[in-house]
Amino acid sequence: MRYVRLGSTGLQVSPVALGCMTFGEPGRGKHSWTLPEDEARPIIREALDRGINFFDTADSYSAGSSEEILGRALRDYPCREDLVIATKVHRRMRPGPNGGGLSRKAIMTAIDASLRRLQVDYIDLYQIHRWDPMTPLEETLRALDDIVRAGKALYVGASSMYAWQFSKALYLARSHGWTEFVSMQNHYSLLNREEEREMLPLCSDQGIATTPWSPLARGRLARPWGDSTVRSQADAGGSAIAGEQPDDRIIVERVGDVAEKRGLPRAQIALAWVMGKPTVAAPIIGARVARHLDDALAAIDITLTDEEIAHLEEPYEPHRGGDFA
Numbered sequence: 001m002r003y004v005r006l007g008s009t010g011l012q013v014s015p016v017a018l019g020c021m022t023f024g025e026p027g028r029g030k031h032s033w034t035l036p037e038d039e040a041r042p043i044i045r046e047a048l049d050r051g052i053n054f055f056d057t058a059d060s061y062s063a064g065s066s067e068e069i070l071g072r073a074l075r076d077y078p079c080r081e082d083l084v085i086a087t088k089v090h091r092r093m094r095p096g097p098n099g100g101g102l103s104r105k106a107i108m109t110a111i112d113a114s115l116r117r118l119q120v121d122y123i124d125l126y127q128i129h130r131w132d133p134m135t136p137l138e139e140t141l142r143a144l145d146d147i148v149r150a151g152k153a154l155y156v157g158a159s160s161m162y163a164w165q166f167s168k169a170l171y172l173a174r175s176h177g178w179t180e181f182v183s184m185q186n187h188y189s190l191l192n193r194e195e196e197r198e199m200l201p202l203c204s205d206q207g208i209a210t211t212p213w214s215p216l217a218r219g220r221l222a223r224p225w226g227d228s229t230v231r232s233q234a235d236a237g238g239s240a241i242a243g244e245q246p247d248d249r250i251i252v253e254r255v256g257d258v259a260e261k262r263g264l265p266r267a268q269i270a271l272a273w274v275m276g277k278p279t280v281a282a283p284i285i286g287a288r289v290a291r292h293l294d295d296a297l298a299a300i301d302i303t304l305t306d307e308e309i310a311h312l313e314e315p316y317e318p319h320r321g322g323d324f325a
Contacts, residue, residue, distance in 0.1 A: 001051025002300065006084075006281050008207030009155060009182050011124070013084050015275065016296045017054040017211055018047045019284040023069045024062020034062055035288060037069045043287050044073040050297055054084045056185070056211070056284050058129055059114050060091030067117035075119055083124070087114050088159060088185075090129035102132035102140040111152050126153035127185060131161040137172060145178035157183035159213070163198035170206060181208065185284070188212035188277075190221055190255065190270055190312055191248050192319055200279050209281035212274055216285070217248075221270035222295070225252045250315040258308050267292070271299035273312055 003012040023044075024034035035043075044055075055074070057066045067087060074083060089110040092100030100106060114123060126147060132140065144156045158166060158181045166184060173180040184203050188195050189212065203210050216222045259266045274283045285296045304312075 001053075003053070004281055005209075006125075006155070007182050007203075007209030009209075011084065011155065011182075013054040013282050014052045015282050015300050016052055017056045017086070017282040017284045018044070018052055018293075019213065019286045020055060020057035020066045020070050021061045022286040022288055023057075024065040025069070028065040029060075029062035031062065034066075037072070040069050041073045043290065043293070044070065046290050046293055047287070048074075048077060050293060052293070052297075053082050054086070054282055056086045058088035058091065059093055059110055059117075060088075060129070064093070064113070064117050067114055071118035071120065080120070085118060085120060085123055086125035086127060086157070087118065087123055088127040088129040089114070090132060101135055102128055102143075103135045104139055104143040107140065107143040107147070111147050115152065122151055123153045125155045125157050125183065127157040127159055127183070129159055131165050137169060138176075141169065141173050141176070141178050145173070148179040155179075155182045157181055157185060157211075159185035160187055163202050166199065167202055170208075183209045183211055183281070185211045185213055187214055188274065188280075189215045189217045190251050190273055190316070191217040191245070193313075193316055194319055200277070203279045208279070210277075210279045211281055212283045215274040215283035216267055216270055220248070220252060221255050222265070222267035224256060225249050245317060245319055247315045247317045251312065254312050254315065258304075258312065264298075264302070265295050267295040268299045268302055269304070269312075271296055272302035272304055273309065275299055276304060276309070 001014055004015050005011065006013050022035055023040035024031065025036050055070060057070050059067060077083060089107055090100065090102055093110065098105050111126065126144070128140065147153045148156060156179055158169065170180060184199065186195050186199055188210065200210065255266050255269050259269045271283060274280055285292060287293050
């Protein structure tokens, strides 16, 4: 495995992150398509055996079940120091006041709960899942700084917000001497390139790593147009993320064209396109079977030609804003 630095930090991560939203016990949370522990553990084990050291989850995935499954699966790994465990905070975890958001109270409660579920002493990358308009940004940033100073997290990152919001957060942290965000987990794929307008240039300028979520657009880029999967049939939010623009079908078909000419799976072409972008450190891929890991790892060594990139990118038209809710 060829490891890469996470932005301007010295932290080394695999150029693919295993997204753990796919893992969760049935009946926990709102998703019916998640894999229970006995099906999730072999995939996590396979990822470790293949050199993947970067695992991304969130406290809200399957109401904490994803963190629990990941924690138990990684517990027996002989070298915790090699692993980079990332999780997120913001989504509501319980009813009532302070059950979600990014207030100091919510964050301090959430970090301890995540540490317990993951069965670790520290989290490598602690990320805010979304922007919280109800909490002063200074309060959130100071709480994250205190968590790092207490040794509960090593780095902090953010996910899916407007570039002006992220820029403000970077400025405030720097001006107060607080821990700064080192990564941005944003929505980015051939079917959604809105981040190229402002967020990606900002991250490039500031040395921030990006770790795109849904780089295969919920799998639409990995299969012929019109085909479905277990997840796509049950995931009501998937159609809101990809597949509603008139140009989406053209782009999916062009991915198929390039894949056919190269004799490669579509997923490898779509992932190679994402990995070729300068700010991208590690796209987050969800795997339900080992084949999904094969495609992600094979894409690391694929370099698309300028002509292929132009062919894939040319049909794109502006989409609505990213998923910041």
